[in-house]
Amino acid sequence: MIRFDLAGERIELAADAEDAAALTRLAGQFTGLLGASAATAEHAPATDPALRRLLPDPVQDDPEESEEVRGLTAVALVEHKRANAERVAATLARPGALEPRDELAWLQWLTDIRLVLAARLGILVDGDEGLVETEEQRAMGWTYHALGALQAELLELLDERAAQRAGS
Template sequence: MRAFTEKHGAFVARLDASEREVVAALVADVAQLLGAPRFDEAGPAAAPEGPLLRTERIPPPQDPAVRRLLPDASQDDPDVAAEFRRLTEDDLRARKVARLGVMWTLLTTPGDGRRQDLLTVAPQDAPEVAAALTDLRLVLAERLDVRTDHDAEQLYDVLSDEAEGQDVDVRRYLVSLYGALSWLQESLVGLMLEHARRGGASGRSAHEG
């Protein structure tokens, strides 16, 4: 895996076939957590649709990972949190699934010939991919019990831990995946910011000219 760089006006990362498969499976898992049908080779299914205007309250998600993706709007007022969830949750789920669908399509549509390992993101799709990466990382963070900055700092200790066992192996795998996705997202967001700065500077120059 190689981080995103800018090439020919697009943002390009390198993921081999196995890396694509792992990340695409996680994308599909998270979309399914949000209520979407399982993504398959035919392409991502339509985002889940709820009523145009719900009249009943929506109970908070039971899965802590989904609760991270769809948090309460207020920690202090349960009524405010419930009303906000009623008004916004269906739309938020649909938007998150749509973003994951964009990323899943990019991951499962490799380039031709020597370019099969390239993950090419157009600037207009970059915010969707960056947001999808955030959601993937939130789910992994919940599964890894990351709650505080201290937890995050200690997260990678398991990679050098000599302990053995299935649980340790699973945790190492999830930590490695979390780190790789964090690295990808950081490189993509950095390029997006640089791209925006250049665009703003060009716009000012044209206006001043």
């Protein structure tokens, strides 16, 4: 079980050992995927659909411009996403009150990991249920939805805190 709570001004992370380990493994796989792309990210659009979605074409309808901009931004973008995953793993290793930077890392990484899972499950347009043929796909689908629910929980707490701040 992984959950967030609002304690005064702070978001607190609670995680049992088993789920913390599972999510830490996922974060490690995510940085591995990014690592595989790092060598080529600045030169060409990725061929892996998950990486293409994480590092989309920056300029619409202009491949040449897109590659020029990608050359300037891809390394920093990959590094940003890798740092988020590492920060998430670090907070799972010592659950408790999150720093503001941790909150942002969690929000962004939950999105990124769900983008990867969705690409693997073939969730491409609104309404796609995703592949459920194998045990692995069903487990991945469960994780995809569970992490979506976790992100929704975090967003609600951030909203609640913003309302508290506005009211005080």
